[in-house]
């Protein structure tokens with residue numbers, strides 16, 4: 161009789177809702193599908209240089225309270241309409257957090273914030289929120305971390321990110337090669353840009369891998385490759401948002417055969433994890449744009465209703481609209497920064513017109 165050699169450290173296994181079941185419960189509406197298609201098309205045109213606007217992915221570090229997220233979305237949608245001529249504003253709606261060591265891993269993993277890990281409820285809450293935001297006309301960007309998640313929600317996502325900790329991972333590049341939306345790859349946590357360039361090249365190719373079918377069966381997935389991938393500079397051991405860093409990145413990108421274009425993350429290592437530094441980063445990046453730089457096609461901002469961050473599990477109730485992961489800038493500051501960026505895009509147009517005449 162063989163001794164037990166399997167699942168020795170698996171404490172629990174519970175059935176997961178299938179993607180088809182979740183989608184039947186919360187089907188995409190016509191209004192939401194139009195927002196997704198419009199958002200993806202706009203981003204694709206910006207990536208191809210057919211639209212001179214700048215993508216601005218802005219929103220909380222992570223979603224932990226869907227009511228607060230909807231409040232934020234209503235404000236952002238008004239700003240999106242105001243800045244439509246210069247910016248393609250997309251709400252950052254992050255449900256999955258890649259932790260350096262440990263901590264809360266996001267709304268899908270632990271929606272009740274209490275270690276109950278009710279993932280079926282987390283998927284439901286995520287899909288419900290994505291539907292509501294899209295129905296407002298506001299496109300959504302998210303990070304995909306668990307490779308099973310896209311089958312549940314990717315039809316409601318206009319732009320996706322692969323994080324600094326997973327850009328080098330083959331399974332994330334395979335996943336990106338099959339996503340229907342444009343995808344940004346962050347440089348590595350130590351600042352390595354080559355892994356992000358390699359990721360863009362890898363994801364443009366077709367791949368075959370093991371995945372999940374609509375019906376929740378294990379499946380062999382074949383993809384056609386994603387031509388709409390790009391790099392996001394997020395800093396590393398130092399910052400990499402300045403002109404010299406953009407030059408270095410674009411030189412390397414062109415040498416490796418990818419488009420010399422980039423999104424700049426104003427947060428993470430580019431702000432030294434100090435949220436109050438994000439406006440300074442955005443002003444620098446906006447200055448580069450105003451002076452005529454067309455290589456910077458997007459920015460990312462960690463922003464919430466209330467500035468800073470709070471500890472999950474601290475004394476008293478959570479502050480409404482404040483991050484429980486990385487610190488964010490508040491809504492008023494976000495509005496000022498994006499309006500300034502919008503002016504910078506106009507200045508770039510003016511500079512080009514002056515040059516041409």
Ligand SMILES: O=C[C@H](O)[C@H](O)COP(=O)(O)O
Pocket residue numbers: 221257258259260261262263428485486
């Ligand atoms: O954006 C979020 C965080 O920077 C990332 O998830 C890592 O967080 P941690 O270092 O607090 O775990």
Ligand SMILES: C=C(OP(=O)(O)O)C(=O)O
Pocket residue numbers: 221254258303322323324325346394428
């Ligand atoms: C985790 C994130 O960023 P990074 O992968 O750059 O650390 C994030 O944007 O939430």
